[in-house]
Amino acid sequence: xxxxxxxxxxxxxxxxxxxxxxxxxxxxxxxxxxxxxxxxxxxxxxxxxxxxxxxxxxxxxxxxxxxxxxxxxxxxxxxxxxxxxxxxxxxxxxxxxxxxxxxxxxxxxxxxxxxxxxxxxxxxxxxxxxxxxxxxxxxxxxxxxxxxxxxxxxxxxxxxxxxxxxxxxxxxxxxxxxxxxxxxxxxxxxxxxxxxxxxxxxxxxxxxxxxxxxxxxxxxxxxxxxxxxxxxxxxxxxxxxxxxxxxxxxxxxxxxxxxxxxxxxxxxxxxxxxxxxxxxxxxxxxxxxxxxxxxxxxxxxxxxxxxxxxx
Numbered sequence: 001x002x003x004x005x006x007x008x009x010x011x012x013x014x015x016x017x018x019x020x021x022x023x024x025x026x027x028x029x030x031x032x033x034x035x036x037x038x039x040x041x042x043x044x045x046x047x048x049x050x051x052x053x054x055x056x057x058x059x060x061x062x063x064x065x066x067x068x069x070x071x072x073x074x075x076x077x078x079x080x081x082x083x084x085x086x087x088x089x090x091x092x093x094x095x096x097x098x099x100x101x102x103x104x105x106x107x108x109x110x111x112x113x114x115x116x117x118x119x120x121x122x123x124x125x126x127x128x129x130x131x132x133x134x135x136x137x138x139x140x141x142x143x144x145x146x147x148x149x150x151x152x153x154x155x156x157x158x159x160x161x162x163x164x165x166x167x168x169x170x171x172x173x174x175x176x177x178x179x180x181x182x183x184x185x186x187x188x189x190x191x192x193x194x195x196x197x198x199x200x201x202x203x204x205x206x207x208x209x210x211x212x213x214x215x216x217x218x219x220x221x222x223x224x225x226x227x228x229x230x231x232x233x234x235x236x237x238x239x240x241x242x243x244x245x246x247x248x249x250x251x252x253x254x255x256x257x258x259x260x261x262x263x264x265x266x267x268x269x270x271x272x273x274x275x276x277x278x279x280x281x282x283x284x285x286x287x288x289x290x291x292x293x294x295x296x297x298x299x300x301x302x303x304x305x306x307x308x309x310x311x
Contacts, residue, residue: 010026020056073235078104084110129201130202138198144184153260268280268281
């Protein structure tokens with residue numbers, strides 16, 4: 001690590017502040033080098049205060065960086081300031097032998113995507129991440145999307161206090177507009193025929209101006225904090241999401257997931273094989289399938305992989 005990286009690492013571990021002379025001694029450089037490195041960190045967006053009583057102190061700063069993420073994450077984490085898609089980056093890291101579980105977080109995505117090949121709007125200020133999990137740690141792979149969705153709700157609510165709801169199967173809403181999208185993909189072990197690894201992609205529209213939302217999306221999505229900064233950092237939220245997703249594995253969650261699904265009891269449009277049908281959303285069963293009733297009285301349990309919903 002260079003002086004600036006070492007300085008940031010020490011400041012992250014010393015929340016009460018640390019003197020310039022002690023920093024210089026620990027890093028093995030001059031106090032002038034400490035001052036210049038602190039100025040460099042300030043230029044990158046970190047808020048560093050300097051006083052005689054506290055020395056150098058890192059104030060709360062919503063800066064995404066490798067150091068900030070490593071400080072709060074409990075699993076290995078990688079960082080990209082900009083990427084086409086964290087899902088693509090995750091696959092590249094798997095191919096390079098990265099040990100699982102791990103996460104990759106990006107400041108912005110230029111080619112973010114959701115279910116069924118749809119694009120996902122991913123501007124600066126959001127949380128865009130993918131988590132790679134070993135297939136052996138996922139007892140019921142078909143429930144991974146729904147469990148990850150509920151886990152993300154729990155992470156957001158724990159930090160923000162904002163009540164979230166779920167649109168089956170993988171979208172998180174606030175005030176009937178989408179704030180989070182989730183995508184899961186599996187990698188199959190061709191020799192053994194089972195799930196080798198799973199990738200969970202999460203895109204959170206955290207903070208930004210409503211005027212920045214494209215016109216075609218302004219009635220469909222919103223930011224969790226539309227006109228101000230979140231009271232927590234993106235690194236903290238990303239870490240909490242990863243923790244909740246890993247913690248929910250193997251636990252019963254369908255009843256809580258179902259209680260968050262705002263469309264139950266409402267009319268929905270079922271889009272299957274390119275055809276649209278009206279139906280009443282009745283329930284989410286133990287396999288996370290959406291149970292609907294068509295106008296002719298027929299009841300069907302829908303799998304997320306074969307249908308789309310419009311509300």
